[in-house]
Structures are given as structure tokens and as C-alpha cells.
Amino acid sequence: MEYGILVVLLILIMLAHIEIAKLKKQVKCQQKQINNLCNATENQKLSSQFLSDDVKKSILHLKNSGKEVEAVKKMREATGMDLIEAKQYIDKL
Numbered sequence: 488m489e490y491g492i493l494v495v496l497l498i499l500i501m502l503a504h505i506e507i508a509k510l511k512k513q514v515k516c517q518q519k520q521i522n523n524l525c526n527a528t529e530n531q532k533l534s535s536q537f538l539s540d541d542v543k544k545s546i547l548h549l550k551n552s553g554k555e556v557e558a559v560k561k562m563r564e565a566t567g568m569d570l571i572e573a574k575q576y577i578d579k580l
Contacts, residue, residue, distance in 0.1 A: 536566050536576070550577055 518535050525534035542565050549558035555577060562573040
């Protein structure tokens with residue numbers, strides 16, 4: 488009886504984990520769509536990748552002084568980008 492409850496609980500946890508992963512993927516896709524719309528309408532303040540002038544200046548200063556890792560970290564903190572997106576953004580600056 489106890490093992491049956493544990494098995495059911497484990498299955499429920501696995502199903503919840505799978506559902507959460509699907510939802511995270513869906514949110515990321517929707518955020519990309521919002522960012523594309525922001526770029527198309529030139530309304531960058533609504534984009535998740537929006538950087539204030541102060542943050543952009545500090546990131547540029549970090550990059551120009553050879554501290555790319557710190558620049559990527561600051562970019563990720565400011566925008567919530569994943570590592571690859573932040574690195575690509577920093578490389579384009």
C-alpha cells in the first residue's frame with residue numbers, strides 16, 4: 488500500500504515537471520513574439536531585451552575594458568536572457 492502511494496506520487500511529480508517544462512517553453516516563445524513585435528513597431532521599452540541608457544553604458548564599459556564575462560552577467564541580470572542570447576548580444580555591441 489505504501490509503495491503504491493509512493494509510485495502514484497512519483498508519477499504525479501513527473502507529470503507536473505513535464506507540464507512546467509512545456510509552459511516555460513511556451514512563455515519563451517511568446518516572449519520572442521513580443522520582442523519581434525516591439526522591434527517591428529519600434530517600441531523597445533516593452534521588449535524584454537530593453538536596456539536603459541545607464542545599463543547599456545555600463546555594459547559597453549565592461550566589454551571595452553575586457554570584462555566580457557561581467558558584461559554578459561549584467562546583461563542577463565537586466566534582461567533575463569539566457570547565456571547564449573546575452574553573449575550574442577554583447578558580441579554585437
